[in-house]
Amino acid sequence: MPDVRFEASEPEEALTGGNMQAVVRVGGTVRRIAGPWTPAVHALLDVLKAGGVAEAPRPLGLDEFGREVLTYLPGAVLDDVPAAERWSTSMLEQAGALLRRVHDASTALELDDLTWRSPTREPVEVVCHNDFAPYNLLVRGDRLTGVIDFDFASPGPRVRDLAYLAYRIAPFAEDALDESATTPDERLARLRRLIEAYGIAYDTATVLRAAADRLVELAVFTDARAGETGRDDLPQHAAMYRRDAARLHRLVIAQGTGDPPQQQPAGGECGA
The missing domain is CATH 4.10.280 (MYOD Basic-Helix-Loop-Helix Domain, subunit B)
Structure with a gap:
């Protein structure tokens, strides 16, 4: 994979998110720390692109500081948009459908000799994003247009990713219960809608x-x-x-x- 050279004239802009490490924007690219897992993540992103998942960033290589370089995806983070949009049924269903597309496309990846940042979980069915949640989803208008932060991806079962998305978007997370203004019955109904949108009858x-x-x-x-x-x-x-x-x-x-x-x-x- 070719190096992408950092241009000193391009300013760095710190991006929100990146709980575990700094993420910056440089022009039309995103730069973040690379590690032994980076070749596997870049191979995954290449496979997603080939599989028609335009919502994932494209890998461009490493810069002169050894950071990985990805294409910058425009859009607002779903966690940052008004509550009525964030908790809409449409966003929930779009998230479930996008996760299914990511999973299905990931099955084309040859897993031999790849090093991942997160452990592999059995049964291996797909490559899990492992953090597929509103703070890693991008929207433009009423459309879900991007998913970012694949650095903790690893092989595992489909339901692992679907379950964490449900936790964050139904939501069942304690820190989102009041904000979402949902009742327990409504959260279970949203879970069923999410499962239906994903398309496997769990x-x-x-x-x-x-x-x-x-x-x-x-x-x-x-x-x-x-x-x-x-x-x-x-x-x-x-x-x-x-x-x-x-x-x-x-x-x-x-x-x-x-x-x-x-x-x-x-x-x-x-x-x-």
């Missing part, structure tokens, strides 16, 4: 259980990141994930079946 208990398991993993990862970085906000995030995992497990039980969320070792994750 039952709601399966998705909720997967979300609870993911949140337990995410809490462990976030606690580890807090120790590494000293960020005093991260333990609060981890505590919320554990509360939300317990609440989702109660929902699973209320729907008839469910084992408790599984404790997982810390591994590469995102979403804090």
Whole structure:
């Protein structure tokens, strides 16, 4: 992959998001830290482009500082648009449909000898984004036009990504319940709409259980990141994930079946 040379005359603009690392815009490109996972992510993005997923950025290589270079995607972050638009049924359905397209296109990627930032999860069905959520989705007008931040992607089961999207967009996340102005019944109805938009007939208990398991993993990862970085906000995030995992497990039980969320070792994750 060719290097893309940084032009000193182009100013750097810090972008919002990038919870785990700095992200800057330089002209029509985005620059961020590269690592052993970057070739795998760039291979994935190339496959998505070939599969017709125009909503994902294109990889352009590395700059002279060793940062990865991606095309800049215009649009507003879904998390930043007015609540009526953010929580609309249309956005929920578009998000589910886009996730399905990303997953389906990712199956063309040859996985041998690729190094990922996040652990591979079984069963491997697709390459999961692992942070497919409103803060990584872009909109223009009433259309969902982009998905960004693939750096924590890794192979895994489809429901893993769908469950985390449901957690963030139904929503079941504690920090979005009041803002979304949804009732428990409405959130379950939105979950069913999301599953329908994705296009595989998962039952709601399966998705909720997967979300609870993911949140337990995410809490462990976030606690580890807090120790590494000293960020005093991260333990609060981890505590919320554990509360939300317990609440989702109660929902699973209320729907008839469910084992408790599984404790997982810390591994590469995102979403804090």
